[in-house]
Amino acid sequence: MSKAFSLEAIVRPNILALKPYRCARDDYSSGILLDANENSFGSVLEVGEPRSSQDLHRYPDPNQVPIKERLVSFRGLPSIDYFFLGVGSDEIIDLVIRIFCVPGKDKILITPPTYGMYSVCANINDVSIVKVNLDVEDGRFQLKTDEISKALSENPSIKIIFLCSPGNPTGTALSHNDIKAILEDPNLNGVVVVDEAYIDFMDEGRNASVAKWAERYPNIIVMQTLSKSFGLAGVRLGIGISNPEIIQLMNNTKAPYNVNSLTSSIALDALSPKNIEKMRSTTQQIQVEKTKLMSSIVRLRGIGKIIGANDANFILVQILDETCEKPDRERAQSVYKKLAEYHGVVVRYRGSEFGCEGCLRITVGTPQENDTLIEKLGVALEIK
Numbered sequence: 001m002s003k004a005f006s007l008e009a010i011v012r013p014n015i016l017a018l019k020p021y022r023c024a025r026d027d028y029s030s031g032i033l034l035d036a037n038e039n040s041f042g043s044v045l046e047v048g049e050p051r052s053s054q055d056l057h058r059y060p061d062p063n064q065v066p067i068k069e070r071l072v073s074f075r076g077l078p079s080i081d082y083f084f085l086g087v088g089s090d091e092i093i094d095l096v097i098r099i100f101c102v103p104g105k106d107k108i109l110i111t112p113p114t115y116g117m118y119s120v121c122a123n124i125n126d127v128s129i130v131k132v133n134l135d136v137e138d139g140r141f142q143l144k145t146d147e148i149s150k151a152l153s154e155n156p157s158i159k160i161i162f163l164c165s166p167g168n169p170t171g172t173a174l175s176h177n178d179i180k181a182i183l184e185d186p187n188l189n190g191v192v193v194v195d196e197a198y199i200d201f202m203d204e205g206r207n208a209s210v211a212k213w214a215e216r217y218p219n220i221i222v223m224q225t226l227s228k229s230f231g232l233a234g235v236r237l238g239i240g241i242s243n244p245e246i247i248q249l250m251n252n253t254k255a256p257y258n259v260n261s262l263t264s265s266i267a268l269d270a271l272s273p274k275n276i277e278k279m280r281s282t283t284q285q286i287q288v289e290k291t292k293l294m295s296s297i298v299r300l301r302g303i304g305k306i307i308g309a310n311d312a313n314f315i316l317v318q319i320l321d322e323t324c325e326k327p328d329r330e331r332a333q334s335v336y337k338k339l340a341e342y343h344g345v346v347v348r349y350r351g352s353e354f355g356c357e358g359c360l361r362i363t364v365g366t367p368q369e370n371d372t373l374i375e376k377l378g379v380a381l382e383i384k
């Protein structure tokens, strides 16, 4: 950035002035706890039931320090002050929009094809959306930095740019140089959110995460999640990584006890060194299965190219028309329906998304699930 970055200039004034909700538990968390109108007689669960040990009659820790301490060593940032925890990344998307965008006035920028929740949350918050499509030529799925810069200069009220890397549905990691160019764009009058929900599916050797850039750039927020590589979509834990000033604003704005005690005890366990190793070995297995799935799928008649870089735990596959010449939306939709309704295999139709003409997005399953998918997809593709 050539201009001096000023957080005060881009945050909603009511959020800057916010006096956050404080509970006694922010200051004291042990002793005889008579501060929060909990049920001092305990929960309705029997002692000895697996969950009763987690003090469920108490409100959860509002700050979740032990989880953040594990994240400090896992992601290599200087302190817990760089981390925010939310109810999935989805809560963080909404929170960031509420922090930076004045409803009816400010805008976000997205780069289609991209994850749908950025637009949904913007619409809920009455925030308009500027779209600068990715360069989709040959399934490149990379940023058009010049067009983004132009959009920024034409729309000074863009407060957030949402980038998804690796992208959903593109499965493609964005170039670090392009992300850097946007962070440093003199026309940028807001923050850049880099959604790294699928980052751990990339080879570690590619040094893929930009989380550590939070130390260098005052205007980056990286989002990660336990939903994908850690296999814990059900516990709803999303992670925001940014400089301590932005994290403080996020903490001020969140609901006081947003991360519940069950989630928090499971997340702490998931982030132990042993389980991080396990996550790494599972993501490697998924990579192996992905390669096998790709080589089987392209052999089916009616399948076109697998597009994108396949950096995540899914693939984006073109369904061709009956003459096998070009991608075909209607056929893709019909294959999608047949798979779900006759064969019990549910994939995602993405064939109407920009740059994803006639595509299905298919998550890598277990070896048995992938075998079934290939068999049933073959049947669904047969021309009647």
Ligand SMILES: Cc1ncc(COP(=O)(O)O)c(C=O)c1O
Residues within 6 Å of the ligand: 087, 088, 089, 090, 091, 115, 164, 167, 168, 195, 197, 224, 225, 226, 227, 233, 236, 237, 238
């Ligand atoms: C790119 C991307 N970001 C965020 C999410 C939501 O993640 P979470 O489960 O942490 O809310 C998803 C879920 O599919 C996703 O694909």
